[in-house]
Amino acid sequence: MYPPEIEKLINTLSRFPTVGPRTATRFAFYLLNLSDKERENVIEAISALSNISMCSLCYRSTEKEVCSICSDERRDKSTLCVVEQETDLTSIEKTKFYGGLYFIMGGTVSPLRKKDFDNVRGKELKERASQEEVKEVIIATNQNTEGESTALYIERVLKSCGVKVSRLGRGLPTGGELEYADEETLKSALKGRS
Amino acid sequence: MYPPEIEKLINTLSRFPTVGPRTATRFAFYLLNLSDKERENVIEAISALSNISMCSLCYRSTEKEVCSICSDERRDKSTLCVVEQETDLTSIEKTKFYGGLYFIMGGTVSPLRKKDFDNVRGKELKERASQEEVKEVIIATNQNTEGESTALYIERVLKSCGVKVSRLGRGLPTGGELEYADEETLKSALKGRS
Incomplete structure (x- = not known):
């Protein structure tokens, strides 16, 4: 449906964590609609990682x-x-x-x-x-x-x-209420009482 | 907190649609943990957009x-x-x-x-x-x-x-039930009856 360059980019972006084909398509078109200068900035920001x-x-x-x-x-x-x-x-x-x-x-x-x-x-x-x-x-x-x-x-x-x-200690998180805590959390809170 | 290269990349990725600082951080570390070869592939896929x-x-x-x-x-x-x-x-x-x-x-x-x-x-x-x-x-x-x-x-x-x-025609979507349709949709469906 899309030119091969876009299909390939969608494919690449789909491998990002939490990203599916739909979001990858949005990202690809976001990148496509950037100016050459802005796109160059994205590329530079990724390239700079090799200094780390x-x-x-x-x-x-x-x-x-x-x-x-x-x-x-x-x-x-x-x-x-x-x-x-x-x-x-x-x-x-x-x-x-x-x-x-x-x-x-x-x-x-x-x-x-x-x-x-x-x-x-x-x-x-x-x-x-x-x-x-x-x-x-x-x-x-x-x-x-x-x-x-x-x-x-x-x-x-x-x-x-x-x-x-x-x-690390286990138990109720700050703001946690006993009424809504699951059994495992309550058990840990009892065991780890201070 | 992170080296400036990573902070800059997080900042750049935060501008992607639907991406906030948290997701941008995940993306940045995903990119950081890629091999040089894999990261090069991402960069090439983005660069190829300029042919379009x-x-x-x-x-x-x-x-x-x-x-x-x-x-x-x-x-x-x-x-x-x-x-x-x-x-x-x-x-x-x-x-x-x-x-x-x-x-x-x-x-x-x-x-x-x-x-x-x-x-x-x-x-x-x-x-x-x-x-x-x-x-x-x-x-x-x-x-x-x-x-x-x-x-x-x-x-x-x-x-x-x-x-x-x-x-475009307006009305109930396929599979839509009257009971759950909002008023505006029902109004459109009535107006656009065929």
């Missing part, structure tokens, strides 16, 4: 060898917070409550798909957590099936590292 | 001077269907019911913003509809506020062209 590398300690995106968090002298080097992805790290940083360092797993594992283990940084985490300064690892994966199985995997990886391992 | 031009008759995207619909000898050259944008044209083509030609306005006008008139192809439509072979113009704008005001604008533009002007 990963922090050699936490795997956060950075332009330096070691990122601004890992190289910050004021941060507590004895605690490592393990998250699934960089956006999770950002969420925790926004609380301004955590003063330790991070480690980004780069994904989740499923107990049913062994090959997932190659997609996350299990070996790298083991190595990092074995360094002398690390005393505690906080597992901060999501509270869903993938997050849970990833947490179990991380616990197994850390077994031989001799570090204290903890998990 | 617009049909000189209907303003549909095409690689030729006149698009495949406008140059199709079997199509009825006396009828012109005016749509807001190319995706609307595609929707009508999918019905395989319409055998005439098209004209893409390129946007909508609002009675409150006079400058919108420069963003749509009013002058070009007038010229096209004045050509001798054109006998009827079907206004196929959306059934919403912008579509309605654009339809009124198109009617005004066509006044002096001496062509028959019609509108």
Whole structure:
């Protein structure tokens, strides 16, 4: 229906997360209707990503060898917070409550798909957590099936590292009402009472 | 929080239709996690758009001077269907019911913003509809506020062209039930009874 260039772009954009063929078509026509200059800006913004590398300690995106968090002298080097992805790290940083360092797993594992283990940084985490300064690892994966199985995997990886391992607290979210909380959340809230 | 390259990309992607900062962040990290080769493919797909031009008759995207619909000898050259944008044209083509030609306005006008008139192809439509072979113009704008005001604008533009002007039928959609139809739809269905 559309010229091959547009069909190809729709196809490419359909692979973006949460994007289906309909939204991809809207994006393609948005890009088509941009001026040459504006389209060049989009291309440049994407190209600039190749200047970005990963922090050699936490795997956060950075332009330096070691990122601004890992190289910050004021941060507590004895605690490592393990998250699934960089956006999770950002969420925790926004609380301004955590003063330790991070480690980004780069994904989740499923107990049913062994090959997932190659997609996350299990070996790298083991190595990092074995360094002398690390005393505690906080597992901060999501509270869903993938997050849970990833947490179990991380616990197994850390077994031989001799570090204290903890998990994020579970319970009612702020503003949460007992009437509307699901059973699992209430159970966690009871177990994790303080 | 993120390196400037990522912040800039998030900013650029936030301008895509229906995309907010959260989704733009997901897109940015999706692009960051692609291999250099895959990212190059995305860039090439966007760059290829500059090969695309617009049909000189209907303003549909095409690689030729006149698009495949406008140059199709079997199509009825006396009828012109005016749509807001190319995706609307595609929707009508999918019905395989319409055998005439098209004209893409390129946007909508609002009675409150006079400058919108420069963003749509009013002058070009007038010229096209004045050509001798054109006998009827079907206004196929959306059934919403912008579509309605654009339809009124198109009617005004066509006044002096001496062509028959019609509108898409309004009424219950296929599968629609009276119980759930809104008043305006029912009114249109009554007026447009056949």
